[in-house]
Amino acid sequence: MITVKAEELIRDPVFQLNLLIWAAKEQPLDGPGVCVTPLFHRHGYRLFYVEKQFSFPVPIQQKLKEIEDIGHAPNADVIVANSAAKSAFYIEAKKDSFGLGSSNCRQARAHLIASGPAFGEVYPTLPYCRIVYTVPEACRSEMEPTLAALSLDVTKRGFLPGPFSVHGLAVLDQHIVYHLDEASRSKLGSVDSVVPLLRISDDGETDPSPLLLIYTDSDTYDPTNRGHYRRVLIQQVHAHLLCYFNRINPTTEHRLTPEDILMETTGGVFQYVGAETRKSMRVLIRENVFRRIAQFWQEKAPDIFHLKGFELTAHFQDDYNKERFLDWLEDTSRTKFADDAASPQEIALADQPTTEQGELNLAGSANAPEPAASKPSEDGPSPAAN
């Protein structure tokens, strides 16, 4: 059993991102069937992109070449768009506000430019775009001056930023609510300045989170349940493997990579998450799932599985071996896939070539060379924190 305070949850980037995606999902308009109030969907806004890298028009790219403090390829957390209204909201979710001294400013300048006329240049059917920073409500008033200053800064340097808003997440009257500013309400066609998005259970101990549509290997904000997102990731991969191996022909060889599986289990979003997150997710799957399978079955039936680099090869030869493996894979008390985060050493090694023999040491990477310090991503490990 876990106990999560909703106040902590609204600062959790993965939760924020999932909440926004659910708000763009088609659901019943009201009543008991509503999972998350479909705020965007009911006003005609549909999910357009999740974790999409924005490609600037060439003149802007050329201009940015010589500029260091503006990101060259901003990654939007969520873009919702209304084709009929020819408008879009380019949404960034942040766990906290930031000031002009923050490293986040580099990316924020890029987001402001991306949501300006550049957006309509890239997506001609959506000439209007507004960038929205979604932060905990308590941070909203600190966020607005930062964005105003950054907007002025890029304007002075000859760029055309888009209009911006700051929206707030808060806990109010047994709900997680969403505060919108007047400009966004007007564009959205909504009259409500505070929209209850998600109901919090009366029992005070139930986590109100909706089903995760997007997840990474990052820690949760709940100190009592840090590995929850990794566990979900592992469970998704586990389910995928079980379905996959149940349906294959045992007499032929099958090759699996973490990328292929993660593309399937994330509905393709994996390719758009930040490079560092992508790398650590790949390593997590290799170390916690592939290696466990290969090690366990090396003792039972050494010829079935081979782990080379990130590729797991399976060749059962016959139904008997396949059934033995599936009996094991189906039983979570035997598979015991760990949800520990991949270590920085393992993540750094992800870029290293495999050993001379081409096989990874199944006993682990204890003898691995000391890795170079991995470069942290600009805004932390979670997709929502870009």
Next chain:
Amino acid sequence: MATPLPNLPKSPKDRLEIYRLFNGMSIAGKEGIDEGRTRAPLVKTFLIEHVSDKHGGSPRPPAAIWSQLRAEPELIDDQFMSLQGEVKPTGANPYVTTVGYLEQFDQRFFAYYTVEGSQQAKQRVNKWIQKSADLDSTWFSAPLLQALWKHDISYRGDDRFTKLSFSHDSVFELPEDSAADEVDDDQENMILEEAEEGSEQIEPERRRSRFMMGDRISRIRAALGNLQSGYDPLNALSAVRFPSLHERGSHDLYQHGQVTNRSDSFEDHRNTIRYLYRIYRGVLNTTEERAWRDLEKTPQTMAGGPSHKGVPLIIHFHEKLTKATFDCWIRRAFSKRNVFRLWGEPNWLGPTKVHVYGADRHLWQPLNLEITESRMIAILPQGTCGNTFHRLITNIQRFVCPKISAWIGSQPFESMLDQVKSVDREE
């Protein structure tokens, strides 16, 4: 007692020979029904679903599937074949004989025709389905049966006789040591035929409702709405009788896709099967098109890239489950032999809330679920068969909560089923 199986030819000249044979049996069977006795076994058909290439699976020709099931299929024409199986007559040695015929309607749907007794035939079909991860029953859930009643059966003539059956067993209300993992299949086919009476078995106390209404259509139509709003289990419709449109008699449709011919024409029976197959195919396609969380290419006027589509499937329980029932359900639903056939490790988010990132254990396709004491939300990843959702609705109404509301995204499930009234009845 096992009903003796008549001799069926393994290699008839053509399928029409089987039509004529089944027609003869249908006439004899109908005469038996009219005279209050069964002179000939009734023809029954099982509508079976097979994985399609839309699911990323590899569809196989039925001959290959049933060869693997050791049913020795023998092709009579391109889409019609005889099947062999072991028969165990009471007091005699088992032997292998032709047990029925399989027709392929399309890549995804097959009809299995047989004159075996209901229980034996159902056990045989269940065995095939359990042994093949790419076969499943078709699941005519209560809302779908209700839509068939509303848009079709209730218009088949005010004075025609019909029957509706309702069935709900709150098996998860039982103490754990007495909650059955497997449903008592043997009782299922009695629903429209004989209500059990005089049973002396000791039954644990729980909600267990079985009703059958047999009456003229006009009388049922006048009474049903009030009855259903007054007593929840009367929303768990489990079987309906279609009075034949062109012949004497009727056709009984059960939730697991079995249709029993009580008319005197095999052609009329097969026409009914084809009609139900088209309806079910339409419902399933609509479910999948809307439910799959997919990546679609944006129009070329926009820069290339993916965007999310797909909607959640939502089932709301009109009566909240107790904590004890919820616990029992979650503990058992993910065990190997349970009727829900789910795999996964529930993540407890509260006393009566779990998230499961798991799989449909029968079809081995991924399935993400939120389950609380008052609803279930399902996300079907791309490729997961819509049959999974219809099986969930069927089993929830049968074993968890008899009265539900369901949505696919914002669309009430019932409105999706309105296509029942507009289905193209011609090929």
